[in-house]
Amino acid sequence: MDILGIDVGGTGIKAAIVTVETGTISVEKKRIPTPRPATPQAIAKVIQKIVKHFNWKGSVGCGFPTPLKHGKCMSGGNLHESWKDVDVAALFKNATGNEFTVVNDADAAGIAEINFGAGKDKKGVVIMITLGTGIGSAIFLDGKLLPNTEFGHLLNRHGDSFESYTADSARKREKLSQKKWGKRLDKYFDHLDFIMSPNLIIIGGGASKRVHKFINKIEVDTPIAPAEAENEAGIIGAAMAANSEIK
Numbered sequence: 069m070d071i072l073g074i075d076v077g078g079t080g081i082k083a084a085i086v087t088v089e090t091g092t093i094s095v096e097k098k099r100i101p102t103p104r105p106a107t108p109q110a111i112a113k114v115i116q117k118i119v120k121h122f123n124w125k126g127s128v129g130c131g132f133p134t135p136l137k138h139g140k141c142m143s144g145g146n147l148h149e150s151w152k153d154v155d156v157a158a159l160f161k162n163a164t165g166n167e168f169t170v171v172n173d174a175d176a177a178g179i180a181e182i183n184f185g186a187g188k189d190k191k192g193v194v195i196m197i198t199l200g201t202g203i204g205s206a207i208f209l210d211g212k213l214l215p216n217t218e219f220g221h222l223l224n225r226h227g228d229s230f231e232s233y234t235a236d237s238a239r240k241r242e243k244l245s246q247k248k249w250g251k252r253l254d255k256y257f258d259h260l261d262f263i264m265s266p267n268l269i270i271i272g273g274g275a276s277k278r279v280h281k282f283i284n285k286i287e288v289d290t291p292i293a294p295a296e297a298e299n300e301a302g303i304i305g306a307a308m309a310a311n312s313e314i315k
């Protein structure tokens with residue numbers, strides 16, 4: 069079955085039609101920069117444009133960059149504070165007429181990788197960390213997701229969130245070399261490794277296509293693998309979530 073998958077990010081909103089049984093993208097992707105301020109109205113307009121672009125009449129799966137409880141945003145994340153308590157699926161349905169399933173963006177990326185990518189057939193604890201504008205996390209035990217973990221918001225020893233210090237946006241903002249950034253990542257992964265004892269850590273998000281540039285700075289013993297679908301994992305997993313019970 070084909071489902072429209074949309075990945076709402078802090079910098080770009082990406083979408084494609086996904087064949088959910090195979091986790092593959094069948095039509096060329098569409099990307100629209102995230103409007104600023106990234107208010108509910110502004111994002112709903114972009115979602116409308118995307119649905120129109122694909123002339124999509126069916127259901128839509130959407131990865132969203134905030135934790136969600138009963139479909140409502142628990143925070144505005146890197147978008148806008150006015151998202152708090154908004155029912156995202158209801159807003160987007162109202163804007164487009166389509167049925168929406170909305171899940172956290174990192175959970176979506178993890179769903180794609182655990183089914184078709186670097187986490188396929190992996191038993192035990194698998195953690196996916198997305199490195200982009202923010203840091204997102206997804207954790208699986210024997211392939212089953214525990215949704216809405218927020219490991220990007222763990223604090224480092226200076227009392228700052230790892231996200232503010234270690235996201236890809238921090239690398240860009242502070243103009244860090246891959247080496248310097250890699251050292252920060254090492255501290256982050258070391259902490260994650262200690263508190264969760266995962267069997268595998270998958271790196272997703274915008275940074276997943278250049279893992280080779282910083283991987284030698286990460287010294288944790290646990291295996292680390294880049295997301296096989298790279299930054300498309302979020303789109304694929306969002307569509308898959310619309311087709312499963314993970315809601």
Ligand code: BGC
Pocket residue numbers: 077078132133134135145146172173174198201202203204205218220231
């Ligand atoms: C949000 C997460 C999200 C991550 C990546 C964080 O700021 O709190 O929910 O998964 O950014 O977009």
